[in-house]
Amino acid sequence: MAEKSFKYVIVGGGVAAGYAAREFAKQGVKPGELAIISKEAVAPYERPALSKAYLFPEGAARLPGFHVCVGSGGERLLPEWYAEKGISLILSTEIVKADLTSKTLVSAAGESFTYQTLVIATGSTVLKLSDFGVQGADSKNIFYLREIDDADKLVEAIKAKKNGKAVIVGGGYIGLELSAVMRLNNIEVSMVYPEPWCMPRLFTEGIAAFYEGYYQNKGVNIIKGTVAVGFDTHPNEEVKEVKLKDGRVLEADIVVVGVGARPLTTLFKAQVAEEKGGIKTDAFFKTSIPGVYAVGDVATFPLKMYNDIRRVEHVDHSRKSAEQAVKAIFASEQGKSIDEYDYLPYFYSRAFDLSWQFYGDNVGETVLFGDADPNSATHKFGQYWIQDGKVVGVFLESGTPEENKAIAKVAKVQPLVSSLDQLAQEGLSFASKI
Numbered sequence: 001m002a003e004k005s006f007k008y009v010i011v012g013g014g015v016a017a018g019y020a021a022r023e024f025a026k027q028g029v030k031p032g033e034l035a036i037i038s039k040e041a042v043a044p045y046e047r048p049a050l051s052k053a054y055l056f057p058e059g060a061a062r063l064p065g066f067h068v069c070v071g072s073g074g075e076r077l078l079p080e081w082y083a084e085k086g087i088s089l090i091l092s093t094e095i096v097k098a099d100l101t102s103k104t105l106v107s108a109a110g111e112s113f114t115y116q117t118l119v120i121a122t123g124s125t126v127l128k129l130s131d132f133g134v135q136g137a138d139s140k141n142i143f144y145l146r147e148i149d150d151a152d153k154l155v156e157a158i159k160a161k162k163n164g165k166a167v168i169v170g171g172g173y174i175g176l177e178l179s180a181v182m183r184l185n186n187i188e189v190s191m192v193y194p195e196p197w198c199m200p201r202l203f204t205e206g207i208a209a210f211y212e213g214y215y216q217n218k219g220v221n222i223i224k225g226t227v228a229v230g231f232d233t234h235p236n237e238e239v240k241e242v243k244l245k246d247g248r249v250l251e252a253d254i255v256v257v258g259v260g261a262r263p264l265t266t267l268f269k270a271q272v273a274e275e276k277g278g279i280k281t282d283a284f285f286k287t288s289i290p291g292v293y294a295v296g297d298v299a300t301f302p303l304k305m306y307n308d309i310r311r312v313e314h315v316d317h318s319r320k321s322a323e324q325a326v327k328a329i330f331a332s333e334q335g336k337s338i339d340e341y342d343y344l345p346y347f348y349s350r351a352f353d354l355s356w357q358f359y360g361d362n363v364g365e366t367v368l369f370g371d372a373d374p375n376s377a378t379h380k381f382g383q384y385w386i387q388d389g390k391v392v393g394v395f396l397e398s399g400t401p402e403e404n405k406a407i408a409k410v411a412k413v414q415p416l417v418s419s420l421d422q423l424a425q426e427g428l429s430f431a432s433k434i
């Protein structure tokens with residue numbers, strides 16, 4: 001099969017790839033120089049929509065409505081945009097082999113692609129219960145959510161099992177967002193997770209108590225401290241029951257599993273330096289191999305503010321890392337330099353009529369402020385994280401755009417605080433003063 005050659009290739013066609021393409025165009029990439037090779041059948045889109053508006057019972061988001069870069073208020077890049085710019089969008093094409101020495105990628109269909117500069121943007125894949133040997137985990141109507149095809153299967157199941165019962169396995173981002181959207185579809189929801197409270201990788205017990213109370217008020221049955229150990233099925237192989245480790249059995253027409261993700265680095269194993277499960281990069285997203293960059297979920301990069309190296313699995317970083325890498329590629333070609341990546345971590349989620357934002361680092365002592373009563377109508381509350389006398393992280397539920405800007409500034413500036421009690425009393429007004 002003929003070999004196709006490009007000056008630049010992005011492998012992966014998700015959020016980072018889309019934002020990288022926009023930056024390539026800004027930097028003046030010439031027609032024919034850039035290709036994006038993606039396993040998915042559609043042009044890059046804003047992945048966060050899949051667990052939110054894509055699953056709404058009415059007025060659901062559909063492509064082309066949420067192609068990148070609408071999620072950050074930018075231009076929507078339709079497939080025509082790539083064609084106009086002379087960017088090859090090579091879709092439904094999975095790369096199964098990468099040779100960084102000969103600078104060649106090979107697809108599942110046997111096509112070869114060569115490049116001068118490679119941007120790795122393969123993102124993450126879901127952890128599966130079958131990977132842990134959970135009995136019956138391959139039964140029908142057990143779903144995972146990563147790509148648009150997964151979301152389409154879930155949409156079909158929601159239609160087929162109208163007013164049915166769902167069990168959501170996992171108490172992280174997917175667990176919380178999917179439990180909410182399933183309730184909106186009038187499905188009976190039980191949510192199961194092993195930890196003492198939901199989203200322990202970010203939430204403290206105080207934050208989680210609000211969300212758990214709020215979800216229970218919306219009719220979500222929360223089952224903590226146990227895991228799914230098996231699934232029983234109907235004769236047609238559709239899931240019927242979820243068996244829990246504590247002996248309980250839950251009826252289910254649909255199961256959605258969100259038990260974490262794993263960065264897709266397999267193609268490059270033993271060819272490139274790795275760290276903390278990801279591909280190690282510098283502050284320009286350059287890997288250990290010249291001409292090879294890694295961005296988004298797969299990159300383990302220097303987080304300058306905290307003098308640490310980390311991987312971040314959130315959309316804001318995937319966009320910004322992609323832009324940084326492309327700027328660095330053009331700068332190095334022109335013998336120029338650009339500033340190091342200096343990222344302020346930013347995560348958010350939306351579910352029901354709730355919306356939270358978090359900036360900074362969730363380490364140190366904590367101070368909860370505001371109205372965290374799940375029964376209250378306002379439910380505007382937040383939390384500060386304080387380390388070495390400085391505020392290093394801030395969480396806010398139901399903030400206005402100005403308030404969210406204020407908490408971002410606090411996390412960036414890291415103001416000193418003299419008393420935690422005073423901080424608790426001042427609450428949001430502390431952030432507004434900075």
Ligand code: FDA
Nearest residue numbers: 012013014015016039047048095123296297313314315318
């Ligand atoms: P991303 O996963 O977007 O793209 C990777 C692409 O590479 C995919 O198109 C994949 O098919 C392709 N690919 C992989 N291997 C390949 C191969 N071998 N050959 C060809 N193509 C290959 N974050 C946040 O901050 N707020 C939010 O609300 C949400 N919501 C959210 C919902 C859902 C359902 C998910 C799954 C994730 C989120 N996230 C999020 C996380 C966020 O979406 C995520 O961090 C970014 O999409 C990461 O961008 P990447 O481009 O790195 O990977």
Ligand code: NAD
Nearest residue numbers: 169170171172173174175193227258259260261313348349
């Ligand atoms: P996660 O890491 O947020 O949560 C995983 C959860 O799985 C844990 O909190 C735990 O409760 C649970 N768990 C682990 N093992 C379990 C088991 N055996 N049985 C039951 N529960 C178990 O991962 P996720 O929610 O699956 O999200 C996947 C990816 O998608 C992540 O990269 C995440 O950042 C991303 N995502 C982000 C957002 C957002 O930022 N708003 C939204 C959706 C998805």
